[in-house]
Amino acid sequence: xxxxxxxxxxxxxxxxxxxxxxxxxxxxxxxxxxxxxxxxxxxxxxxxxxxxxxxxxxxxxxxxxxxxxxxxxxxxxxxxxxxxxxxxxxxxxxxxxxxxxxxxxxxxxxxxxxxxxxxxxxxxxxxxxxxxxxxxxxxxxxxxxxxxxxxxxxxxxxxxxxxxxxxxxxxxxxxxxxxxxxxxxxxxxxxxxxxxxxxxxxxxxxxxxxxxxxxxxxxxxxxxxxxxxxxxxxxxxxxxxxxxxxxxxxxxxxxxxxxxxxxxxxxxxxxxxxxxxx
Amino acid sequence: xxxxxxxxxxxxxxxxxxxxxxxxxxxxxxxxxxxxxxxxxxxxxxxxxxxxxxxxxxxxxxxxxxxxxxxxxxxxxxxxxxxxxxxxxxxxxxxxxxxxxxxxxxxxxxxxxxxxxxxxxxxxxxxxxxxxxxxxxxxxxxxxxxxxxxxxxxxxxxxxxxxxxxxxxxxxxxxxxxxxxxxxxxxxxxxxxxxxxxxxxxxxxxxxxxxxxxxxxxxxxxxxxxxxxxxxxxxxxxxxxxxxxxxxxxxxxxxxxxxxxxxxxxxxxxxxxxxxxxxxxxxxxxxxxxxxxxxxxxxxxxxxxxxxxxxxxxxxxxxxxxxxxxxxxxxxxxxxxxxxxxxxxxxxx
Numbered sequence: 341x342x343x344x345x346x347x348x349x350x351x352x353x354x355x356x357x358x359x360x361x362x363x364x365x366x367x368x369x370x371x372x373x374x375x376x377x378x379x380x381x382x383x384x385x386x387x388x389x390x391x392x393x394x395x396x397x398x399x400x401x402x403x404x405x406x407x408x409x410x411x412x413x414x415x416x417x418x419x420x421x422x423x424x425x426x427x428x429x430x431x432x433x434x435x436x437x438x439x440x441x442x443x444x445x446x447x448x449x450x451x452x453x454x455x456x457x458x459x460x461x462x463x464x465x466x467x468x469x470x471x472x473x474x475x476x477x478x479x480x481x482x483x484x485x486x487x488x489x490x491x492x493x494x495x496x497x498x499x500x501x502x503x504x505x506x507x508x509x510x511x512x513x514x515x516x517x518x519x520x521x522x523x524x525x526x527x528x529x530x531x532x533x534x535x536x537x538x539x540x541x542x543x544x545x546x547x548x549x550x551x552x553x554x555x556x557x558x559x560x561x562x563x564x565x566x567x568x569x570x571x572x573x574x575x576x577x578x579x580x581x582x583x584x585x586x587x588x589x590x591x592x593x594x595x596x597x598x599x600x601x602x603x604x605x606x607x608x609x610x611x612x613x614x615x616x617x618x
Numbered sequence: 619x620x621x622x623x624x625x626x627x628x629x630x631x632x633x634x635x636x637x638x639x640x641x642x643x644x645x646x647x648x649x650x651x652x653x654x655x656x657x658x659x660x661x662x663x664x665x666x667x668x669x670x671x672x673x674x675x676x677x678x679x680x681x682x683x684x685x686x687x688x689x690x691x692x693x694x695x696x697x698x699x700x701x702x703x704x705x706x707x708x709x710x711x712x713x714x715x716x717x718x719x720x721x722x723x724x725x726x727x728x729x730x731x732x733x734x735x736x737x738x739x740x741x742x743x744x745x746x747x748x749x750x751x752x753x754x755x756x757x758x759x760x761x762x763x764x765x766x767x768x769x770x771x772x773x774x775x776x777x778x779x780x781x782x783x784x785x786x787x788x789x790x791x792x793x794x795x796x797x798x799x800x801x802x803x804x805x806x807x808x809x810x811x812x813x814x815x816x817x818x819x820x821x822x823x824x825x826x827x828x829x830x831x832x833x834x835x836x837x838x839x840x841x842x843x844x845x846x847x848x849x850x851x852x853x854x855x856x857x858x859x860x861x862x863x864x865x866x867x868x869x870x871x872x873x874x875x876x877x878x879x880x881x882x883x884x885x886x887x888x889x890x891x892x893x894x895x896x897x898x899x900x901x902x903x904x905x906x907x908x909x910x911x912x913x914x915x916x917x918x919x920x921x922x923x924x925x926x927x928x929x930x931x932x933x934x935x936x937x938x939x940x941x942x943x944x945x946x947x948x949x950x951x952x953x954x955x956x957x958x959x960x961x962x963x964x965x966x967x
Contacts, residue, residue: 344738345690345877345889346702387702389695390887392879430700432693551908578904580877580894583735587874588894588901590920593928598734 345581347387347432348374353407355427358497362458363423364399364411367431378402379440380465381574381602385582386410387432388425391418395579395597398436399461401468408433411461411498437582438601441466441546441572446481449544452537453486454557456530456549460488460498462574462601463548468501471508485511485537489530489553492516493523529553531560539564547573558605568606575601575613625800625807626814627780627787635806636714637664639799643710643748646682648675658682658713671715671782674758678720678870678941679713683727683743686867687892690739690877694886702889705739708746716751716776718769719761719939723870724749725775726937730873739891748777748795755782755825760942762955765835768939770825783817831955835938838958839930842923849915851960856917858950859897865944865953866895866921871937874901896920922957 354366369376378384378398385393394416400409414423422431443466451470453463467484474480486505490496493516506512513533515526526533530553539545545566547557554573561571577596580586589596592611603611627635639645640661649659650670658675661667692703728744731737753771754761763769772779777796781788789807791797800807866872876894881887894901897917903909911920929937944953 344735345891346704347691349700349702387693387700389693389700390879390881392889393877428698430695430698432700432702576904578902580875583737584733585731585735585737585873585875586877586894587896588876590874590896590924592923593931 344583345434347385347393347434348376350408350431350433352425352427352429352431355425356500358411358499359495361415361495362411362413362497364409364498365422365425365431366400367408367410367433368406369433370430372406376408376436377405378408378436380443380469381440381462382436382438383462383582383601384408384410384433384435385437385579386412386418386422387434388418388421389431391421393432393434393580394418395437395582397462397465397574397601399464401465401472403469403472411458411464413458435582437597439599441574441602443469446470446544448480448482448542450483450540450542451481451485452539452543452545453484453488454530454534454545454547454549454561455486456489456553457491457495458497459549459553461548463546464498464501466546467505467510471505471510482542483511484509485513487513487515487530487533487537489515489517489533489549492518493520529556531556534560534564537564539566541567543570545571547571558608562605568609569604571605572602573605573608575603577601623797624788624790624810625804626810627789627807629785629787631806632787633664635803636661636669638803639712639714640664643712645712645714647714648673661714669715671752674717674761674941675715675720676943677868678943679716679724679749680727680870680873682711682713683724683740683747684873684875684891684893687890688739689888690891691889692886693879693889696885708743710746711743712748712750712777714750714752716749717754717941718751718772719763719766719941720870721749721751721772721775722763722766722768722939723941726871726933726939727873729933748799749775750778750780750796751776753779753781753822753825755821757825757829758942760831760945761940762829762831762833762835762942763940764826764829765833766936766938766940767836771822781818781821783814783821786814788814788818833940833955833958834962835926835936835940835958838962839926839936841962842927843931845964845966847919847923847961848964851957851964852919853915854960855952855957856915856919858952859917860950861897861899861917863893863895863898864947866897867893868943868947870939870941870943871925872921896924918952918957922954925954926958 349370350367356364383397386396387393396410399411470481519527577589579589582597584595584598645661648656648670650656650668656670656673731740776792779790791800875891902911925937
């Protein structure tokens, strides 16, 4: 797709309500001849009529193309507006932008995903992609474990995806900060789930969620012996262009939109970044 | 065809030449207005316009390539169809009387707007422009381009470079459009003689000797690669930053921008790009109010480190061109030279 300021039109094919705040919008380009492909971890600049643009991670696997999912939490003007849209409505997209997760290094690995809230969105793209691959190729991933934290049981998003992953052999462990009468699972922070997980030299950990969660999970993973080059996260910053020009996501000589949003801890250590406080 | 790389233009021939150029393209030059301000403006009637080559233009060329506000695309929502239209094409423009620092800034902008994707709107303007610079024989009060390697004369980047050598200009052509222009209007010019060359060289040496401010830019850049800036320096500077954005707006290399939609009616609107700056409080604030930058302590950190540390590391050169405009505009006295002075005096922690 043309990587400039003119968005391409996309049509909302389906809306999957994930929880009170989060919905997944399944999009398709109206011009099917436009070349469009992406890798897990990349993001799009989404245009919503009269609301401008926002950077949104792609939450589906590239294997689902031409359909592409954006899972969006209702937070500001643009995200509230798209939550008011319906199937058949049009939005604009530019991209894909940013560096992806190094999925080529994930073959034969034990993958550990640690997510909080909407942070599962970019990781979902990787999980779906790995599961799709393992159905096809010999050198697929060894195992997939997901640790997922939510505020309350009703905040748990991506339930449909999680059920399908469990059926495909993904070890999914959920926790909530506050339980209610319906919940008999784990209560507490997602870092507590880490103590029951085996981490070996073959583990690659992918972490995404609120900055404070990322910080503590990275610290715990390091304590458990996970190497800096084996822990990946994806950063969220205010962005206006996605192309390395507008300057908003500039961080210590790096641009999150070009050099990120995916970083390993070894790269984060060189940056003055709150997700990795030294 | 003879190689017309360097020629002499008698000052008597300047206005006749400009008159020809104005017929070919929009001509922009430093013009003194009725208030006494010198600003780059389109030149209408050359005989009644006060083209001012004596004073430093108050703004750089930045607004002509990255306007304070511009429409990137228009959009319409028609029967459910959400579509976008391209911006109008750029006009052919000749810029005359541009100072070395401001052209250096434009070369830096070329870099920023082309990595790794080309900004089509910017390059449309750039490709439709020819820049004629005027070397500085006398630095202005706040200038320090010698320390930033962006003046007083230039070696490349210009369409044409004019050097005032008394009653005539020593004119050098860059590649492409500049050389074409000299070829086309060769009858206004004469060959360079040895005396012209000597005069030019002598003026260059004199110009370099006239800088009153000794700002240690390369030293600061190298030192920044080696050691961190004391927190006390950031706090001292930030305490007098009033968030006005003035430094970034007058800065020829501050190119950060914001993009916002402005609805015109229910079914259409424009997507507008406008100047923004890391010195503004909302610059990094995300939806929900979370801001990864602590502004009371670090309001100016990004700006100075970007120009002096990070750009030096990636391009081998600071992205400060020594034009000195930020010195005049800051009523808090926390311009880049203050930072350089404080940091170069900082003792190794």
